Amino acid sequence: MFGASVVGLGQPIGLVVLSVGLATVRCVGTERSAPGVQNPLAVLWGKSAGRAGGRSNLLLQHLLDTAAVAELMWDHYLAPSVRRMLDGVAGDGGGRLLFAWLCGVHDFGKATPAFQHMDAAGAARVLGAGLSWDRHMVTRYRWRHDRAGGALIQRYLTDAGWSEESIGWVWPLIAGHHGLFPTLGGAREPKRAQQQLSGKGPGWDMARRALLDVFTRALGFDDVAEVDPSGFPSRAAQLQLSGFVVMADWIASDQDHFEGVDEFERVSLQGARERAEKAWGLLGLRGGWGELDEPEVDLFRRRFGDDPRPSQAMVVDVVNRMESPGLVVVEAPMGEGKTKAALVAAEILGARWGMDGVFVGMPTQATCDPMFTNVRAWVESISPSLASQVALLHGKRRFNKQWQGLLEDPAPDDRYTRVAEDEFGLDDPFGMSQGACCPEAAAERRAPAEWFLGAKRGLLSPFVVGTIDQLLFAATRTKHVMLRMAGLAGKVVILDEVHAADVYMSQFLAEGLRWLGQARIPVVLLSATLPPAQRRELVAAYLAGAGDNEDLNVPAEIVPEPTGYPNVTAVWRSEASAGHIVESCQSWRRDLRVEVEVLPEPVSAKAETGDDLSVGDAQVLSLLRERLAVGGCALVIRNTVRRAQDTFDALRAEFGDEVRLLHGRLSAAHRADRTEECLQALGPPEPNGPGRPARRILVATQLAEQSFDVDADLLITDLVPMDLLLQRIGRTHRHSGVRRPGPVVEPRVIVTGFLPRDGAPPEFPGAAEAIYGRYLLMRTAAQVCAAEGGCWSIPGQVPQLVADVYGSDRYSVPEDWAEAERQARADWEARQRARAESAEPFLLTRAGEHTRRTLEGLHRGGVSGSLSEEHHRAVVRDGDRSVEVVLVRRDDRGYRALSGRSLGTHGEASRDVLDDLLGGTVRLPAKLTQAAEADLGPLDGWRDHPWLRYSRALPLDASDAARLGDHVLRYDSLLGLVEEPR
Structure with a gap:
């Protein structure tokens, strides 16, 4: 049997003294007996000449290259929390060495005929060294090297004395490093191949033992037995670790930085380290803020220049009192400053628990852009050098002028544009905008390293602002999901407007929270209008993950309901018990008395296919003519693009260029320009800014519903469920210090898009029912009609109004609507169940398997192929x-x-x-x-x-x-x- 004694880590592995236990090793094929096997490590190849810069890269060298990259990842990229976890798994602080070994051993399965026959030149050298195979069998049957490695490594680790538990979680990391985790049966060599793919006879077995032994000793272990981890990482930590293995492999597989080494005498760990150091510098890779100092008392003022409002101070106080990383739910009015509170909370959580960056998830692409500006300014206030590490991830980021201004002169090479076909902005779907990969570019870049902006890598950037889809897709059983989860490792996750997740999206959100809870990743959820049942579901999901439970039921006595508004609910798990803090306070400003007015709109028979808009538009035109006679700014929100277009046409005929239109079927360039114009015209007042227009009417769709910082004097909106209606109301009289003309000096919402009827439930347009469902529209209409002529106190009444619509036991519609409401509720509940069940096939974990301990078979029955952007959206958004x-x-x-x-x-x-x-x-x-x-x-x-x-x-x-x-x-x-x- 092959053995090895390492002369010195800095010396070429070719100088390692190989001792052959048998004078002659014979590889027995089905056709002939091979002569004595020469040094197999001198011929087993890992990268062909075509994929290694013109000369093949020996397999041992590629394992060492990958291990050397992993060392740099440990030193310069992994979050302190991840390093601590690995230190605990390895025991005695040996996390760095274990991490390098796990990353390097990933291609162990290439030491098989199944792989070695695939390159003619490489195969000739292997055959010439005495390792043979049955040509017919290796071409007839296929055994992927990732699966082969996972299956074969188990035998050698068992022989080395590893524990069964350690082997159980390590082999899937090898078997899954190309993006999919097979079952054990699915990883094994096909029986029909008669062991020809792994290599019959002692020669192949001894070659693999030599490869594993020499690689292990080169890293600094005495033998393979010494590598055996003493701890067992959580399944979530395994998934993230798998993503880091893929990351190290991809970096070490870049032929521009790791040219082939085909002479065994030149193989060395020192050479691998030198290559890795050079590549790391050229690629400009780095992590986030590292170890943060303990936050100062006046942290909020230092970051934003103002003292915190009561709700912001409450958030800071709560996160400082948490006993473990956990989930923080912040419910506060529109314009309360939740984002600033969340960012300061992230900094505190990062300092306390060793997090290294943030991911901020927004409901839409349009809402990402202003958040990108805010996050970048916050990160810069922590350290100016970190501002360049903030990535904007969505499919239209090319049209964000700030993002474009941060990028270097585009001069990419095909290595990166070839992979620019991923979704959701995880790459650069509009491609070729990241700058050349050279030392000067790495030093001067004002955006994250180009490598991070390649396909499937965006979440690996130190700081990320993107759509919530980024997180939702990390909760799907899809290829390379481990990269997405690795991108969330060591980050504080902030999700804004979480109420916008419908019942289908909520399945993926809950699944993601389970995994984040198990990984002990702090999460901050923000919402102005969160239904109580939804809050309970989100809390339960996180705690179930943190406690490794299947059950999603969290009794009220464990996490009580908030009693005031704004409020914060924080939960965590310490040891076996769940802890919580629930706090409430007063808003920083007095309630607005928002007058409620109904503008009935007849619903024609054409509503089923597209609404007859002429009557409704005439009413809106007449109302605006009256209310804006002396000026003012109005926001008109329609529920469909067609309605918005028709309304815009009707208003523009009278008001001309004072009317703007914003919706999702504008071209990317037009939409970006108009969004920016609207935010400038109707956004927060600036001391030296141009001021508000004397009169402006913005007609928009749901794009203006959330995270859209405009301030209208008057709101006209189609009827929508109460939580969304309140979001729309949040766009009116939003900022202080704005001068408003007399007719619109008081806040008012005019609700249209439905027809109230005496003695019968209202009529709703077919399009509105298709989008929102008749049940919630009916319950909201009841409250709107009851409030007509009166006022809602905003934000004080927000929790009550939302709970009254979503809590069936808290509010009754008029008696003559009761039967129609019961039928609508039954239909709604059936649809909710069906939509929730339709998400199950795509969830990362199958039902009943959340307590499994390893990644074996994680992808069984999942989506294994590459998905287009359209399919991605369909998977997580149910549209x-x-x-x-x-x-x-x-x-x-x-x-x-x-x-x-x-x-x-x-x-x-x-x-x-x-x-x-x-x-x-x-x-x-x-x-x-x-x-x-x-x-x-x-x-x-x-x-x-x-x-x-x-x-x-x-x-x-x-x-x-x-x-x-x-x-x-x-x-x-x-x-x-x-x-x-x-």
Whole structure:
């Protein structure tokens, strides 16, 4: 049997003295007996010449390269909390050495005929050294090297004396390092291959033993037995550790930084460390803030220049009193300053529990942009050098001017643009904007390292602002989910507007909270209008994960309900018990008395397919003509794009350029520009700013519903469920110090989009019922009608109003609605159950398996392939799948971007027109998805482009119209994408 004694860690492994226990080792194949086996470590290859810069990389060298990268990750990237966890698992503070070993051993399964035969040149050297295989069998059957490694390592670790428990959690890390965790049976060699894929005879077995032994000793262990961990990491920690293994492997597999070493005499750990150091510096990789100092008493003032408001001080006090990392739920009014409180809380939690950064999840792409600005300023106040480490992750970030301004002059290479086909902004879906990878770029970058912005890597950035989808997708049984969970390791997670998660999304949110709770990752949830049942579900999910329980029931006596508003609920687990703090306080400002007015709108028979808007728009026009006669700013929120477009048309005919339109079917460029304009015109007053317009009307859809910091003098809104209605009310009279004309000096909400009836429940448009459900609309309408002519005290009444709609035992609709309400409730509950059940096949953990201890079989029955952005959205948001298209104009000379800039004859896009071209990206209505997938694809000039080849073009004619299936679409620079009547 092969053994090894290491002469010195800095010396080439080729100088290691190999002792052969047998004078002659024979590899027995099915066809012939091989002559004596030469040193197998000198021929087993890990990277072919084509993937290692022109010469093959020996397998042992690749394992050492990966281990050397892992050492740097430990020293410069992993959060203190992660290092402490690994130190505890390894025992005696040996986490760094164990981490390097786990990362390096990932490709152990390449020491098999199943892999070694795959490159002709490499195979010839292996065969020449005396290791043979049955050519017919290795080509007929397949055994992936990741699964092979996981299955084979168990035998060698058992022989080394490892405990069964340690082997149980370690082998899936090897078997799953290409993104999927198999079952033990699924990892084993196919029986029909008759052990030909692993290699028959003692030669292959001895070669693997030598590989494992030499690699282990080179790192500094006495032998493989010494590596056996003394602790058992949680399943969540295993998943995160698996992601770090993938990260180390991907870095060490970059042929531009790790050229092949094919001479055994040159193989060494010292060489691996030198290569890794150079690559790390060139890539510009780094972690977050490291070990934070104990927070100072005046931390809030130091960060934001003001003393905290009572609710903000309450949050700071609560997180300082928590006994372990846990979940913090902050419920406070719109404009209360929850974001600042959450950021300071994150800094305190990070200092107390060894966190190294933050992830801030927002409900939409539009709400991410202003949050990115806020988070970057906060991080810069902690340390100016950290501001460059904040990543913006969403699919339209290319159109965020601040993000673009932070990026270096785009000069990428194909290594990164080739992988730019991921979703949700986890890469750069609009590609090629990160700057060249060179020492100068790494030193001067004002955005995170380019490597972090590659496919599936975005959450690995030290500080991240993105959509909540980033977290939701980390709770799905999809390929490379471990990278997403590794990206959350060692971060404080902040999720804003969590009430926006419907029953389907809430399944993924609860699943994510389970894993975060088990990983002891602090989470801060923010909401202005959180239904009590939803709060209980979120708390229960986190505590179930932290306690490794299946049960999601948390009795009220364990975590009581808050009794005031604003309030904070904090929960954690210490040892076997759950702890909690529940506090309430007064808001920093007095309640607004918001007058409630109903503007009845007849619901025509056309409501089932698209609403007859003429009557309603005429009413809105008449009302605005009266209320804005002497000026003022109004916000009109419609529930559908079509309603918003028609209302905008009606108002613009009278008010002209004083009207703006904002919705989700504008092109990316138009939407970004209008959002910025609206925020500047109606946002917080600035001392030296241009001031508010004398009169302005913004017509919008749900985009203006949350995390949209505009202040309207008057709100007109379609009816929506109470929590969302209160969010919309939060956009009116939001800021102090704003001068408002007489007719709109008092806050008022005018609710329309439904028709109250005497002695019968209201009528609702079909589109509204389809979106929100008749039950919640009916209960909200009852409260709106009861309040008409009176006032709601905002925010004081917010908890009561929300609880009255969502708590069936707390409020009754009028008696003559009762039967209709009971039927609507039954339908709603059935739909809620069906939607919750429809999420189960995609959840990261199958029902009943949350208490499993290892990652074996985690992906069984999951989504294993690469998903498009449209499929990602469908997985976590339960909407009808919709697709984005790039609008181009076509004429006799070829193609032009929507902006008018010329493209090539076949649509070829040079770098200088790329922004203009992608500015024409627009999302189609979901009903056109099937037609778009069948009829649309890239232009001929895009087919060789590294990522435009994945885009769908929608060519417009001279009138900016196009036919798609049975539908005619037109793009209007003011209205956006319009579906013409058939």
